[in-house]
Amino acid sequence: MVSTDIFVDRRSFDDETRSVEERSEAVAKNLPAVVAAALRAEGWRAHLGDVAPERIRDRARLATLKVLRKSELPSLQKARPPFGGFKLEAPGQFARLFSSPGPIFEGEAEGADPWRTARALNAAGFRRGDIVLNTFSYHLTPGGFILDAGARALGCAVIPAGPGNTQAQLELIAAYRPSAYTGTPDFLKILLDAAVAAGVDASCIVKAALSGAAFPPSLQAEFKGRGIAAFQTYATADLGLIAYESEARAGMVVDEDIILEVVRPGSGDPLPDGEVGEIVVTLLDERHPLIRLALGDLTAIMPGPSPCGRTHTRIKGWMGRADQTAKVKGMFVRPEQIAEIARLHPSLGRLRLVVTRANDQDAMTLFAETETPNDEGLADKVGASLAAVARIKGEVRLLASGELANDGKVIDDRR
Amino acid sequence: MVSTDIFVDRRSFDDETRSVEERSEAVAKNLPAVVAAALRAEGWRAHLGDVAPERIRDRARLATLKVLRKSELPSLQKARPPFGGFKLEAPGQFARLFSSPGPIFEGEAEGADPWRTARALNAAGFRRGDIVLNTFSYHLTPGGFILDAGARALGCAVIPAGPGNTQAQLELIAAYRPSAYTGTPDFLKILLDAAVAAGVDASCIVKAALSGAAFPPSLQAEFKGRGIAAFQTYATADLGLIAYESEARAGMVVDEDIILEVVRPGSGDPLPDGEVGEIVVTLLDERHPLIRLALGDLTAIMPGPSPCGRTHTRIKGWMGRADQTAKVKGMFVRPEQIAEIARLHPSLGRLRLVVTRANDQDAMTLFAETETPNDEGLADKVGASLAAVARIKGEVRLLASGELANDGKVIDDRR
Numbered sequence: 001m002v003s004t005d006i007f008v009d010r011r012s013f014d015d016e017t018r019s020v021e022e023r024s025e026a027v028a029k030n031l032p033a034v035v036a037a038a039l040r041a042e043g044w045r046a047h048l049g050d051v052a053p054e055r056i057r058d059r060a061r062l063a064t065l066k067v068l069r070k071s072e073l074p075s076l077q078k079a080r081p082p083f084g085g086f087k088l089e090a091p092g093q094f095a096r097l098f099s100s101p102g103p104i105f106e107g108e109a110e111g112a113d114p115w116r117t118a119r120a121l122n123a124a125g126f127r128r129g130d131i132v133l134n135t136f137s138y139h140l141t142p143g144g145f146i147l148d149a150g151a152r153a154l155g156c157a158v159i160p161a162g163p164g165n166t167q168a169q170l171e172l173i174a175a176y177r178p179s180a181y182t183g184t185p186d187f188l189k190i191l192l193d194a195a196v197a198a199g200v201d202a203s204c205i206v207k208a209a210l211s212g213a214a215f216p217p218s219l220q221a222e223f224k225g226r227g228i229a230a231f232q233t234y235a236t237a238d239l240g241l242i243a244y245e246s247e248a249r250a251g252m253v254v255d256e257d258i259i260l261e262v263v264r265p266g267s268g269d270p271l272p273d274g275e276v277g278e279i280v281v282t283l284l285d286e287r288h289p290l291i292r293l294a295l296g297d298l299t300a301i302m303p304g305p306s307p308c309g310r311t312h313t314r315i316k317g318w319m320g321r322a323d324q325t326a327k328v329k330g331m332f333v334r335p336e337q338i339a340e341i342a343r344l345h346p347s348l349g350r351l352r353l354v355v356t357r358a359n360d361q362d363a364m365t366l367f368a369e370t371e372t373p374n375d376e377g378l379a380d381k382v383g384a385s386l387a388a389v390a391r392i393k394g395e396v397r398l399l400a401s402g403e404l405a406n407d408g409k410v411i412d413d414r415r
Numbered sequence: 416m417v418s419t420d421i422f423v424d425r426r427s428f429d430d431e432t433r434s435v436e437e438r439s440e441a442v443a444k445n446l447p448a449v450v451a452a453a454l455r456a457e458g459w460r461a462h463l464g465d466v467a468p469e470r471i472r473d474r475a476r477l478a479t480l481k482v483l484r485k486s487e488l489p490s491l492q493k494a495r496p497p498f499g500g501f502k503l504e505a506p507g508q509f510a511r512l513f514s515s516p517g518p519i520f521e522g523e524a525e526g527a528d529p530w531r532t533a534r535a536l537n538a539a540g541f542r543r544g545d546i547v548l549n550t551f552s553y554h555l556t557p558g559g560f561i562l563d564a565g566a567r568a569l570g571c572a573v574i575p576a577g578p579g580n581t582q583a584q585l586e587l588i589a590a591y592r593p594s595a596y597t598g599t600p601d602f603l604k605i606l607l608d609a610a611v612a613a614g615v616d617a618s619c620i621v622k623a624a625l626s627g628a629a630f631p632p633s634l635q636a637e638f639k640g641r642g643i644a645a646f647q648t649y650a651t652a653d654l655g656l657i658a659y660e661s662e663a664r665a666g667m668v669v670d671e672d673i674i675l676e677v678v679r680p681g682s683g684d685p686l687p688d689g690e691v692g693e694i695v696v697t698l699l700d701e702r703h704p705l706i707r708l709a710l711g712d713l714t715a716i717m718p719g720p721s722p723c724g725r726t727h728t729r730i731k732g733w734m735g736r737a738d739q740t741a742k743v744k745g746m747f748v749r750p751e752q753i754a755e756i757a758r759l760h761p762s763l764g765r766l767r768l769v770v771t772r773a774n775d776q777d778a779m780t781l782f783a784e785t786e787t788p789n790d791e792g793l794a795d796k797v798g799a800s801l802a803a804v805a806r807i808k809g810e811v812r813l814l815a816s817g818e819l820a821n822d823g824k825v826i827d828d829r830r
Binding site: 177 | 567577587
């Protein structure tokens with residue numbers, strides 16, 4: 001018999017303001033155990049190879065481990081169903097079981113708030129007794145449960161409305177007067193407009209945790225104008241909460257159970273803070289370890305702590321997709337190959353392969369930042385590496401440092 | 416902070432085989448407290464009137480309290496939103512909030528298995544580690560959660576599949592190999608047929624708890640032939656589990672937290688065991704009291720204990736709807752009015768008003784069972800009562816006891 005508190009004590013959010021040193025000490029203590037736990041699962045063992053967990057005590061050591069790309073999961077899971085050997089528990093030991101597009105199969109852990117979204121909802125001002133209209137779907141994919149569990153853990157009452165059926169949702173709004181909304185920004189706009197059209201007073205909704213889609217400034221202004229304090233939550237079906245917006249509205253703060261790295265797309269190499277690259281996450285959970293999962297999303301790490309006092313890594317939020325594979329002259333060119341060229345030539349800065357169409361033929365040009373942009377010998381060597389790695393010839397143009405935009409774009413298909 | 420076990424100890428089902436006397440003693444102890452709790456809610460106070468809770472210690476005393484018709488709830492809730500004053504807690508204190516067609520607004524209580532379906536699923540053979548494909552909807556109405564919570568409380572892993580999207584469900588069946596199904600009988604048939612058509616092996620499903628629709632003998636035979644032990648569960652959004660089928664397959668056993676009465680449709684008067692009538696339920700829960708709710712469903716109480724050893728009241732299962740209102744000569748005639756005639760003439764047995772069309776006019780005939788079918792004086796008096804109560808004249812025909820079918824039909828509209 002497992003006993004769990006269904007409510008989260010708000011003091012458990014105190015770790016958000018601990019010093020960077022305290023957090024590093026906690027990581028030094030927990031991370032080796034998490035890696036050791038992962039190695040008890042055959043999928044992780046096969047993926048990580050020969051690793052000494054006791055040595056993986058900080059971000060630098062973590063960065064020596066192989067990245068697992070989310071795009072590889074469907075085939076890995078197909079080879080070892082259902083979870084690719086990446087789980088310590090059998091499917092029947094999970095609380096709930098889901099599939100996400102891919103398909104990727106994912107389990108919900110036992111216990112209160114298994115997706116750890118209470119922290120994000122707390123930062124968004126959700127409190128015990130709030131009534132939350134949750135418009136994410138509860139069916140097949142875990143979106144609805146991810147936010148539901150966090151709200152329940154805080155002591156909120158949840159209306160599991162799901163997406164769509166606007167008329168029924170207006171009826172529920174009129175009857176229960178919810179104070180909070182969870183769902184996509186777009187659907188909140190649809191609901192509010194439908195309420196106005198139907199003459200239903202939806203002014204009870206004064207806070208929102210938004211996820212699953214971009215939140216453009218136009219919608220931010222509109223919700224603010226309607227009296228709604230709306231905050232972004234970055235979560236995925238793979239591991240739940242990753243980062244969340246706080247009242248400072250200065251980027252998103254990474255969840256305390258997550259180590260977040262930003263790497264050169266296609267590689268496992270961490271980029272300097274501020275550089276746009278691919279998000280790689282590690283979940284500090286011995287029962288459900290997850291080591292360096294590359295999500296295919298782009299972001300950049302922001303310097304320093306948040307003005308709200310939270311001290312964990314801050315990111316700029318979602319900045320696009322890192323999956324930039326292009327087909328050139330019939331061959332796939334992948335970000336992994338551009339990252340390989342960067343490894344072969346450590347003096348290069350940002351790299352960008354631009355694919356165009358000239359004389360009815362595919363053409364590609366590799367732009368490369370360097371301190372010595374007039375070094376023709378270097379250009380020739382990089383050109384040879386490009387031909388060897390991509391098996392297609394392309395032009396190379398050297399640029400001075402800082403000439404390429406900081407947008408995470410590694411392959412720019414302009415055809 | 417509320418602490419709850421999320422798993423049900425199977426010993427908590429031991430109360431199913433206690434003696435009838437033990438159960439009566441428990442009722443004598445709990446029922447007065449439940450009635451007293453109800454009277455703390457203004458809706459119940461207004462509905463029940465002046466009641467001395469300490470005297471309501473058994474079924475006979477319970478039967479003196481006024482029945483609350485489910486069909487009245489929408490207007491009562493509209494007058495005192497959202498719950499009509501029938502709840503002790505504010506909406507924000509519930510775990511989740513729903514609406515059912517009507518609309519009727521209902522809250523889910525805090526804690527493990529708030530709808531008490533673990534008992535039914537246990538009787539249907541569901542066990543810890545089972546993987547349950549739950550195809551009831553989790554959106555707006557509580558169906559999905561009602562079965563989900565029971566399965567989770569037993570330690571099963573639940574796939575929240577929801578209704579529809581057959582192709583995605585087959586993918587989940589192939590990946591997770593669920594051992595159990597919850598949903599309607601019809602959708603199980605659709606899924607199994609789709610699996611055959613798609614070449615997906617669904618033979619992993621060997622048990623099922625079915626609800627929400629009739630389970631005809633043809634489907635019972637088909638599922639048995641496919642190796643599935645399927646059991647019926649009778650639950651509603653108002654109060655969760657009401658009765659469940661056990662391995663004896665001899666009617667349905669009433670849930671231990673429910674007092675179930677079968678009354679003359681339109682009245683609150685209990686019928687003798689075996690007579691078909693309307694189901695009236697009382698929920699023995701001090702935090703969520705529910706006194707004599709008439710559900711509008713027909714059933715009959717079966718004599719004696721179930722062969723499986725369970726000793727609580729058994730019912731025949733769902734036998735149709737008790738809502739038999741008809742419009743005759745522009746006036747509504749309701750089962751309540753027929754029940755009123757029965758009260759005015761206690762010597763009558765079953766009553767049935769048959770509505771027909773003769774000479775382009777509505778016509779009605781009241782058939783009434785009596786020990787004295789040749790008593791013309793009685794027929795005249797009953798005819799006068801019919802005209803007074805229904806405000807429409809009709810013919811009266813007296814019949815000997817047992818001549819009317821035992822099917823709960825009080826108004827038979829044959830037009």
